[in-house]
Amino acid sequence: MSRRRSYDQYCSAARALDLVGDRWTLLIVRELLAGPRRYTDLHADLPGVSTDVLASRLKDMERDGLATRRRLPPPGAAYVYELTLRGQELLPVLQALGTWGEAELGERRATDALRAHWFALPLLRSLEGEGLVEVRLEEGDFHLHVGAADGPVYGDGLAPREPDARLVLDAGTCAALGRGELALTDAVRDGRVTVTGEGTLAKALREV
Structure with a gap:
């Protein structure tokens, strides 16, 4: 592997940027927060990244101790990357x-790619407590592990078990939440988010 470039500054911010300051690195981290991902899945969910750049960034992340690569057992037998x-x-x-960055988001541009699970982190910022939350959008479904101490914090698709809360909303409402224009509690109160489920999280959201 090539030697990591460095700012050569005795500053913790500079040292951090030595590791994650390259283009695409933090977005790869965003994807891997969902748990182990195959290279092909990462490439599909990072529109605009070249295969060479993605491979290079993953190697850098392995070298710097941010990610690992392992082979799944049969019948999968594929390699996955994980944080x-x-x-x-x-x-x-x-x-x-x-x-x-909320102030920079603005309205979606015609050239902007979108994946449903990109709304996971903004929604996590709006939720308190612990539990499994399923989110349903027209663009796709994903689930959140609210309050997770380690491991995946979100995942694609429906929840792997009965969630503590289920949220149904449209992309416009999700975008407003992501831009900081709308609080989740207000969206629930205004009927822009439908909440079902009997877990603590669902009850707390319905009681706002």
Whole structure:
């Protein structure tokens, strides 16, 4: 592997940027927060990245201890990438970056790609407590592990078991939440988000 470029500055922010400051690295982390992902799945959910750049960034992340590559047991027998504990510690960094970037989001442009699970992190910022939340959009379904101490914080598709809460909303409402224009509690109160389920999270949202 090639030697990592460095700012050569004795500063923790500079050292952090040595590891995650390259284009695409933090977006790869965003995808791997969903748990182990195959290279082909990562490439599909990172529209615009070249195969060479994606492969290079993944190698850098392995070298720097942010991600690992392992082979699934049969019948899968495919290789997957997943975050290390060190890589998982970037969740609050991405959340803070997302909060800061809300003012830049604006309306969706014609050239903007969109994946339903990209709304996972903004919704996580709106939820308190612990539990499994299923989110249903016209663009697709995903689920959130609210309050997860480690491991995946979200995943594609419906929840793997009965969720503590189920949210049904449209992409416009999700976008408003992501831009910071709308609070989840207000969206529930206004009927823009339908909440079902008998878990603590569902009850708390219905009682707002």
